[in-house]
Amino acid sequence: MTNAFRSFGFLLTVVTGLTPTISAQSSVLSDTADQRALYHFVRSAAYVSRRSAELDQKNGTGRSLRNAFSQTVGLNDKDSSDVFAVATELDAQFASVDAQAAAVIASAKRTRTTDGLIPPPPAELLTLQQRKIALISTLSQTITARLSSSAAAAVSAYLRRGKATSQPPGNLVGAGSN
Secondary structure (H helix, E strand, O other): OHHHHHHHHHHHHHHHOOOOOOOOOOOOOOOHHHHHHHHHHHHHHHHHHHHHHHHHHHHOOHHHHHHHHHHHHOOOHHHHHHHHHHHHHHHHHHHHHHHHHHHHHHHHHHOOOOOOOOOOOOHHHHHHHHHHHHHHHOHHHHHHHHOOHHHHHHHHHHHHHHHHHOOOOOOOOOOOOO
16 A cells, blocks of 8 residues: 555656745745645645545545555644645635536537537636636645644655655555555
């Protein structure tokens, strides 16, 4: 299970290739690339939370996935619970915007012009895109405000380690197995 989880860090590093940092003194991330890395971290943490809950219901093994995540990031039990709670809440906000955008796109695809073409994207889609960008741009402030300084520091250090080594901390041999 641990090796499979480590592929999350690899994905985060490969997709973003960044060194995002979160600090109480400077709650704004340095650039959009850092915001993207934090966005992927939040979405992944929420996935781990959902998947571990499913495993708990299925066979009671969700704790091992939560522990692997916590150990990889460097969180204690309290901070880990806080990260999962904040990530789940933020993920629900992103999912809501994504679902609304999907509905707008599906509706637009059903509508055709007189020539049989799909019309240009509706203005509502731009509004939803701007809302998602605003959510992403406030990730650092939200995490800094909602997590303890030790949890924010652990997340920041985890994301920096991924960049510094160009791969996630730990052994990737066998990642994806289990």
